[in-house]
Amino acid sequence: MMNKRDILWQIYSAKAFYFLGGFGFTSWASLIPFLKRQLEIPDDHLGFLLLSVGLGALIMMLLAGSIAGRLGCRRSLTVAGLAIAVILNVLCYVPAYTAALLVAVLLGSSLGLLDVVVNINGIFIERKVRKRLMSGMQAMWSLGNFSGAAFFALLLHFRFPWQGVALAGAVLIAACVFFFSPHLHNERNESRDSHHFVRPKGTIVFIGLICTISFLVEGSINDWSGVFMTTEKGIDISQSGLGLTLFTASAFLARLPGDSLTMHFGARRLLALSLPIAFAGFLGILLISGGPLLFASYVLIGIGCANTVPIFYSLLGVQKEMPVADAVAAVSTIGYVGILLAPAVLGFIGRAFSLYASFTLVTVLLVIMAVMAMRLLRER
Secondary structure: OOOHHHHHHHHHHHHHHHHHHHHHHHHHHHHHHHHHHHHOOOHHHHHHHHHHHHHHHHHHHHHHHHHHHHHOHHHHHHHHHHHHHHHHHHHOOOOOHHHHHHHHHHHHHHHHHHHHHHHHHHHHHHHHHOOOOHHHHHHHHHHHHHHHHHHHHHHHHOOOOHHHHHHHHHHHHHHHHHHHHHHOOOOOOOOOOOOOOOOOOOHHHHHHHHHHHHHHHHHHHHHHHHHHHHHOOOOOHHHOOHHHHHHHHHHHHHHOOHHHHHHHHOHHHHHHHHHHHHHHHHHHHHHOOOOHHHHHHHHHHHHHHOOHHHHHHHHHOOOOOOOHHHHHHHHHHHHHHHHHHHHHHHHHHHHHOOHHHHHHHHHHHHHHHHHHHHHHHHHO
16 A cells, blocks of 8 residues: 555656656757758758658557556656657767658657656556546646757757757756656556557547547647738737747646646536637637737637646546557547648648638637537536
């Protein structure tokens, strides 16, 4: 029987690895322009390099449930965290484009493994303490995203060489892994099937579709809000990133009390209150031409969308249709498709029609997601 102190350390360690996941993603993003310059590659070659990371993550997500079931969360997260630290530095010294592609696949695989297993670990802890924790844990991923970007920007501002900044980031990641990994939850959850990838069933498919749309909605803001503000709204390029900043900050702040709000109101009622707020935000960015109200719309979207994914990941811990590790891997894989497709699909629609059409489609998908979420939660 674990005492309260051990449980608290498991929670702190889980949050630390969520933080490292976000930190690792933005560390990679911060290196992209330097890699492009070092390898002297054109934009289309850079696109294939970015795609290699995405494919590596997607392939590993198919296998991550089986890996976590066999090795346990502690070993899986330790391997993933240390691999990210090492591979980020190897990328800084790859001599040729072909080698960079191979290393990028490995980096994506490590990030994908951490992404899935950190959620499996979080669900196991929720079941152990019998209370909602997912929103607060996923808020740490957002904090890690911000911290990684700020860490690289700050050191680069003071003229540190970019390889040295990558090394400093890797040392920080490795130090956190060694400090927190001994306290991680280590339950193994063997799959009932011998296959590496288990086909999602029933409720898991609907949760995966809801998460896919949610990731696509968030991806539309991450990838296209800056361009939308400058080309469609006539906002000065110096302010083009303000909408994304407000969206990210508001989503982070809304996730901090998300677990308490879910336990107080219930998951269905909370989403019935929050998703219309997101809808109002999208109407704002479509209909408001400029000024403070336009930027406030991004705050509404952040608040409204913040707790959708955490609520449905928590639901994976109480469903009985699949083992938790397999269910999380399946939902993460389905959801990641939304992340990969969002930039290309919205860009194609934007080029064929306009970015107004792209964001109108996102608004319609948000409504469809809300209907699916309400129906699924009513049945639980």
